Amino acid sequence: MNDFVINIKKVMLVFLLLFIALISYITYIYMFNSEKAVSSTFNNRLWAERNKVLRGTIYDKDMNALTKSTKISVTSQKEKYLQGEIFAHAIGYMNPVYGLAGLEKKYDTELMGSGETVVSKFFDFNKKEEEKVGNGLRTTLDSKLQKKAYELLKGKRGAVVALNPKTGEILSMVSMPSYNPNNLEKDWKGILANKDLPLINRAVSGLYPPGSIFKTITAISALENIPGVSNRSFVDNGTLVFNQSSSLKNYDGEVMGNIDFRKAYLHSSNVVFGTLGIDLGNNALKETAEKFYFNKDTPASGITIENSQFPSYKSNEKGNIAQSAIGQAQVLASPMEMALVASTVANDGIMMQPMLVKEILSSKGKSLKKIEPKQLGENMSKENAQIMKDLMKGVVAEGTGANAAISGITVCGKTGTADHKGDASKQVAPHSWFIGFAPYENPTIAIAVIVEEGGVGGGIAAQITRELIKTYLQ
């Protein structure tokens, strides 16, 4: 009997030790592992906490909904992108697996925030709890224009940016190839494997050699820095020779003979603008380019613009300086930057900050905050802006941009045919560029179009611009 009691005690002791060991182990993992556990990717609690608010809606400028959020479960809600691929780059995406991108990321706090106060909710516990809905965003996008731009670019690679020159509002922003933000899970592997990088928003992050559209900046620089340049006349014999090994030729080896400044711009003379570049010097031209936020962060609301680049050269690098004046060499620009150049000319030399969201609305549609247009600076005098407008009008009316002309609307623009270092093994077509605005008298839209390897700027890019202006103004 005694033996038995002792045995019982021993067994109890063993179990006591086991319980103590278990409690100690739990204390140990709580002290040393809980942070790792809570912050691990397997923890869905943060998503669930977010999910208490139904994400707000994103609208176009006319208050048509572009997104629609629905709750699926405690931890997830699905945001449906009503226009699919068309607005993919402009809006971005919200996906539980791939996170946030674009506008969805920039305005996440607003979209997930709701106007309700905590106190009023506390005293309201008798009432059935209303679904909390985040704030809405009214963007500056024009659905009709966006759809048209998407259609026109479909099957190509490139980008379209359309701005309101007076306010900087982004009317349209399309990048091709696009992706469908509704099917990210299914398509993700294919998207990543695609050589053409559909995830990249070419409109703001694509850096291309601008080619002849850059002559607009060179012309502005010349007007600002070289007195009387608009009346000067040049001899264009088809080639600008720097030394024995390098020279600059006109497109297709054209020889234009005796021409003035206006004609040189209209017909995009490389020889004349190369000469102007050398006359201006690298510093003066760079200064003008930097006024247009080359080499700098371009202030923007709702988007992030990749820095366009204008190189520095020593004064004896004549070849490079001349090349940079016609938008080649190491000059790189994003379509957004070039649209801003056109927009600045259209807005009498005043550059407006590009903006994608104009208003934040409560879930019930009440306006919470209006985002006002902002000036970035006066990049040229009003007189020079007028000269530039006339020059760009001339390009479409009698120069290289004839394809952009519309009867009844005076379109202004500049073509660009940019050589680029493609795959060295095969001959690649140049990028087709066009920047422009319309109507001449009172510009309401400024556009930049690039079609990668699309050939001459007066071709496909000018045609796309024409269609877009037609869609917007008619």
Next chain:
Amino acid sequence: MESIKEERKLLKYTYLLCIVLFVNMFFIGKDGFDKGALIMGVIICILFAYSHFIITRFFPDGDKYILLFSNVLAVIGMGILYRINSPIALKQLIWYTVGIAIFILVVVLFPSLTNFGKYKLVYMICTLILMSLGSLFGKEVFGAKNWISIGGFSFQPTEFGKLSLVAYLAASLQYYGKDIKEKSEFIKFKALIEPGIVVMISLGFMVYQRDLGSALLFFAISVTMLYIATSRFKYVIVCLVLFMVGGYISYKLFGHVRQRVLIWGDPWKYGYDEGLQLVQSLISIASGGLFGTGLGLGYPTMVPVVTSDFIFAAICEEMGLLTGFAMLILYFLLFYRCMRVPVYGKDKFTRLLAVGYSTMIAAQVLVIVGGVVGAIPLTGITLPLVSSGGSSMIITFFSLGILQKISEDGQSYE
């Protein structure tokens, strides 16, 4: 007198706990106030007031704390179940009622348990049948093949197998060492061969059914009973060695055993598939912290099978780690009260029976809580009295009833 006072105090606190839990639930109802919570709280209070009344009034000689402790644990269980999923809690309430009824019936109706020591063969056959049922007719649930359904009513035969295994071991080991002088060491050892074989067969079935939790449990029960019956530590050592060898062989032989061990080694590596349960359980416990998020404010439903195997994680998340510790302490106290019972047992059979059932409950707690927090490889068994599930509730209350009965018998004769 002093003990009655203490008992009353404990009883009051249990009511208080129950009321606080369900009033809390009343306020956090999805659509305003949840009246169902209050009704359920009142029913639970009535139930344990009634059971306590019967036991203290008519059977005052038995242990008073066994029922009290089990009630506290059951209340916590039903509380968290109501928070997670109220229909499941309602079912649990029914099973709790059935459990309490069985407890009372065992105490009231069973004759003295000493006479039951004779039916060794019956227990053996029952054990073997119940153990094999799962292998023969079982369907797979969560990777284990230990559920069978008869007429739409599904249960785990091994749960009942536990009961008969303990009874068999008690009946078979009770004769060990009688008339010591006449028997040599070898003859005594021979008496252990038969129970040894039965236990091994049971363990084999468990491993085959992938019910590793039960296997571990059976082993713990058998070793404890063996030690109590023989007082020989070297048998325990031998068993441990055999278990390790068996464990190693099944590790090499069965993929599912290897997988469990791998997950236990580094659950985070398998966080999206095989390790999902454990990882979510660890996250759940960690996000509750010491004091918990408060009922209704955490996300315990993110843990798979949270109502049964992982209920401990849910309790830790919403009620805090401290409540988890308190429960473990409560389980140990329950075990302590249960282990006091065999001390007063009149014969070896009832003593061994009491040891077996006490060990069963305590070991089950250690195995499942250890698994849920990642201390040992995870095995799917229920947390007695707390996890949702009919078989578990019935088995536990039945064994507690037997313990109560033994304590009642032992005390009243002395």
